[in-house]
Amino acid sequence: MLHEILAYEFMRNALLAALLSSVACGIIGTYVVVKKIGFISGGIAHTAFGGIGLGYYLGINPLLGVIPFSLFAAVAIGLMSKKAKVAEDSAIGTFWAVGMAVGVICIGLKPGYAPDLFSYLFGNILTVPTFDLWMILLLDLFIIGVVWLLNKEFLAISFDEEYARVSGLKTTALYLLMLCLIALTVVVMMRVVGIVMVIALLTIPAAIARMFSRTLPGMMVLAIALSSLFSIIGLWFSYQWDLASGATIIVVSGSAFFLVHAWRQLTAVLKAQ
């Protein structure tokens, strides 16, 4: 069965993309979940669409357009909510919509039909070119490196930002760096599930992992495993029944999320009796 699937190069690439992106997703998703910055991450992801439009307009690989654009979005949203007296959700909402608007305008300016645009919005893991695989691998290594170097600082600001500040940490700079890593993770995940659904894969595996973890590193490892599992199962379903791959992965993850919660509720009720 698996053998049959792996005979196709595009399936091998798809599987590799799913596994590689799960690494970034599990590590950064853990921070997103414990620091409760899912909405910010969603904002960064959607703002990134502006970068895709820009890349498309300039005729370069959209990945190259989306990296600087999403990093800019991360820093801007972070600064606006921390420094300017703007309510965080207003800042996020504004960037969210303006980013998408810039993307739409850029695409409209370029004559002709944008065929693979849909795949950036909703993901199409079956068309991942080898160049993108290398890119994902590079971003993975970068994310692992930064998190390894700064794990104690990231733990401190995730747990209690004010205490971290009292301890002498440059919390704003660290927070912005964390948002930048989220932006890079969004770029990594874009190919797999698309920017509209990134937020689900960023949070669901980590949210489930959190229920069974005692430490942050443990949670990361479990989240990576779950993300890989959901991606592989989703990919298999999409291959079997010819479904959209990104959406199937999300539905699989979401179902797992509900099932785990339902199971926990049930066992809690049974225990109480």
Place this chain on the structure above:
Amino acid sequence: MKDPIIQCDQLSLLLGGMKVLDKVTLSVHDGDFLGIIGPNGGGKTTLLRVILGLEAPSAGSVRVFGGAPGSFPARIGYVPQRLFFDRDFPISIRELVLMGRISNKKLFQHYNKRDREKADEAICTAGLERLAERRIGDLSGGELQRALIARALAGDPELLLLDEPTASIDPQMKTTIYDLMEHLKEKLTIVLVTHDTGTISRYVTRTASLNVTLELYESALSPNRESLSALYHYPVNPVVHHSQVSRTLDHP
């Protein structure tokens, strides 16, 4: 005479147009155990936040260890009152306490053996050895409070700032927290913000009452009932505090 550890001169602070602190003058010297009492909204937490460098004063000056607030994070241990963090955070007491070492570490530096030893020492002082591997979510309010004190102690501070360490915990636990403080005041300078007006007088060397303006009592004697009632604007009953030897502090 040695320079004071904390020196506030004519310190005033406006927050959102409201005067929260008004011309507060206060000095805390090496070895002091200062208890600050006062009603909610009286500025107790804000005063601590100014000393920590989290709020800048609108007027007046603050020096901590002779420098601007926030200059010497490693010399200060802070036990916050409001629990900003999430009780479900996947972290054990040991790791929580280890975080108290961060003010002694450089960026990128990982915790080493010495940090872990210091953290374990602080865990012992707080009497939490048997709970060290527990997730913080599994602790009672009093245990968590002691874990936060342990976190502050892990950094080897000279000055300990505690914000309502006995709020929202049961009376028996309060006693163990105060006994812990009694033990710590031998080595540390302590500033304690609290509601327990009756209890603290047994422990502190000086008391100050803060309700936007600050009144200092240069002795351990508690402010009497009349002045307390005036401070709180309602009758105050001193609570009788039973002396009790805590098991948690008896180490072999």
